[in-house]
Amino acid sequence: MMFCLLVAESALILDQFLFSHDAAKELKEAISKKNLELVYLYDLNPVDEIWKESRPKPPNNPIRVHDMKYAGLDVASKLSSLRAELVGTGASAIVISMLDEVAWLLNLRGSDVPHSPVMYAYLIVEVDGAKLFVDNSKVTKEVMDHLKNASVELRPYDSILSEIRRLAAQGAQLWLDTSSVNAAIVETYKSALDKYRSNLGSKGKIKNKRYDESNGLSEGPSGVYMRSPISLAKALKNPAELEGMQNCHLRDAAALAQFWCWLEEEIHNNVELTEVDVADKLLEFRAKKEGFLDTSFDTISGSGANGAIIHYRAEIGSCSVVDPNKLFLLDSGAQYIDGTTDITRTVHFGEPTAREKECFTRVLKGHIALDQAVFPENTPGFVLDAFARSSLWKIGLDYRHGTGHGVGAALNVHEGPQSISYRYGNTTPLQKGMIVSNEPGYYEDHAFGIRIENLLHVQEINTPNRYGGIEYLGFEKLTFFPIQAKLVDISLISDDEIEWLNNYHSQVWEKVSPLVEGSARQWLWNNTRVIHKQ
């Protein structure tokens, strides 16, 4: 998302708090080529004036403590590991502005951002202390005690820049991940540090060396500009986080069974439902489940041709009625107290065409191939991406999105650092405890969209050999929900693939049936039966 204001023909005004340093730099370079000037909002009082009346008030929702039974690791332990990293790089402190990183490190959750259980805050972790910059009105007694226990001090949200200046004035060596820390913080630190260094230089204490971003350890502080270690630490889920994810996925599946049972019945009874009606009803079922907090992103509810729009968002008034004679793609997820879900299923309410079945089956074959992959440790996600595409490639089809993204545990539905994509820039290896989505698709413009998405977590596989003395990894499913068998073209699918599907459905029944009753249970039964190769 890009927020900027063009106020004149010759200048672009940018809010430094809304752009990471790297993004701002990139924008600046692009703009200079077009003979425009980049002006930082932060330096511009007139613009603040413009905003004064109309600017929406920041949200003011209370923060809550994320229970240890879901978090699995206490704040002191997390901070202690982080401090070991600080010492290792020679930094005296790290500034964290990624909201999910702040929430994960402090075992706190908020509700300032739609779909993400985070709060607006900055965190500075020093070798011997930590300060949370947050609006005081959001901090309950419980949160206050929780932070005190971990020796985290509270500071006003707006005082972040003055604290950065104060640290720089002491010659603090700050660790800033410029890909995530906003431009305001980075610029403030750099200019305050320049002042510090020139003061010292004039006193003859340090040589006034050339400013060198690449070497944070040169004489005198110049900052450490490396990727934050929290992104990876957060991605490696501990057993409590995995258990929370597993549990919430089963409750989510129960809500989905009730929903799909209801939807098929309505369609069968010729009730006219729009894509938005359907998304709303799904929310209704989910909201009744224990620990439900929010959807984890805007539901993608696409009938027929709308399913081919990858990031389609149905809107009241303009959206379509769900067509019983077309494919229907539903990509949705929820935030629960113990975890985050993200699932896509594609169904047909009537008789699918041979073309729809062939495409669906090839997407499913890709989904199974990735699900079943075993790979040596240190394998980046992109190495596995082709497994998910190869069945489509064989008939000249493909899809224009990645196959898998990281997912937070009761946090953002999209997170790094790993991914499974045809783009091979991300060389982060898949590691034990990471969660990824498995979501190959196929989109036929103006006709239909197909996507089959489960969440998986990476685990060690107990292979009979360990060539190279290393671990071999694979995936365990988190999502247990039927895949519509009607859409499978049996002639295209191998014995192993049928076995995978039957085995999966038997697990779905076993795990989810205890959580549903009546017609939803019957629906689940009907949709988890063994299929045979004729």
Added chain:
Amino acid sequence: MMFCLLVAESALILDQFLFSHDAAKELKEAISKKNLELVYLYDLNPVDEIWKESRPKPPNNPIRVHDMKYAGLDVASKLSSLRAELVGTGASAIVISMLDEVAWLLNLRGSDVPHSPVMYAYLIVEVDGAKLFVDNSKVTKEVMDHLKNASVELRPYDSILSEIRRLAAQGAQLWLDTSSVNAAIVETYKSALDKYRSNLGSKGKIKNKRYDESNGLSEGPSGVYMRSPISLAKALKNPAELEGMQNCHLRDAAALAQFWCWLEEEIHNNVELTEVDVADKLLEFRAKKEGFLDTSFDTISGSGANGAIIHYRAEIGSCSVVDPNKLFLLDSGAQYIDGTTDITRTVHFGEPTAREKECFTRVLKGHIALDQAVFPENTPGFVLDAFARSSLWKIGLDYRHGTGHGVGAALNVHEGPQSISYRYGNTTPLQKGMIVSNEPGYYEDHAFGIRIENLLHVQEINTPNRYGGIEYLGFEKLTFFPIQAKLVDISLISDDEIEWLNNYHSQVWEKVSPLVEGSARQWLWNNTRVIHKQ
């Protein structure tokens, strides 16, 4: 291969003609860290003295014209395409020192290097001319006429550096691929150019700009340092080259059938044969085939544990006897007048163990998966590499070499720029007309080695769809020779894989049986029979 002489404790002497510029630079950097000095042989008369007596004389074999029916494209056309590239980059000439590039461009072949039909030569192609630097005694009347037709002038081999100096003195903008052109040429050009530029600078003709390798188009010549375009042009085989490759592979297969028939018979009769005996006999069969010139590399003939040594070379005296009760790996190839072959087969003469069969079958599954891959244009080889490994990975096995290398058409058995490897540094896309080997393996230390290698060429696949409006590519086999069915564990192999094997063997019989008679024909028949899933 690294050639260098350490003559003192403080200096390493390097022959600049034997190292590419980039390799010499890398070595220089490594050496400076060790407080050693790098001295160029070229500047050292005393060392030339040392060599005077003992240095082997350069080979003096006649060059021959590579017939148009095999080359497919005349020299004038090749030079004309190259000149268009020169004009495109602003270079006035390109210096080519890769021997296979010289041979390919000029449709010439030599025999100065074992296994590679090339001659020692340099070539400078200018916008309006071309000069071949080669020992005159190798140039026959036919070659002379051939070169004259293409307006290529002859120059003494040893005059290359003086020609470089002459061109630099005229301010020529030379295109040098520093990854392949030797250090002597690059250094000579750069220092001659410095002289030219400072002369001009003092005359006020050009500003004395900072020397900038990255920008060959800055004011005044500074050289163009980019990858040579010939490597890719040579890799994209034309129909005549492909036809030559196909034909020589069938003759090669006939020799192999005679050889394997003989070998099995000998082993059956308890004749003791060493790994070297076997390689020699194979050469004997190949040498009788039409157009045979040489082996294309040193045969890898490894019985039992020796098969686990990836680049094993059996030597008289030290090598093993071929053990009838162990796996035997044979990787060999030949240079023919019309093409180059490279094939590996692994066999057992007795009863293979379950372990050997499982490993062989998983290697075969990987071989088939890569053989059958279809992929969108612009796909680099590394994207496909995991297809060849995934069956091994499932039980914790792997192999420590790439899966495929490029192969020249009646040229070097290893060539770039493409490869299929787990190393993802090579992003060259696989393109129509490229030839690659498909050679997954598995090596169990101190026990056995398995490799199954065919050569493939990349071709367009007529897929029923063309998502994205692009071409989808796949492979066509060049190698037609039985894969030992006895080693296949039927329980591990899918219906599609059995069908692949049966279909392949039926093609082998159809294509190769007309070229063999008697017991070899019977052997081929026995080894191309349909196998069934019990």
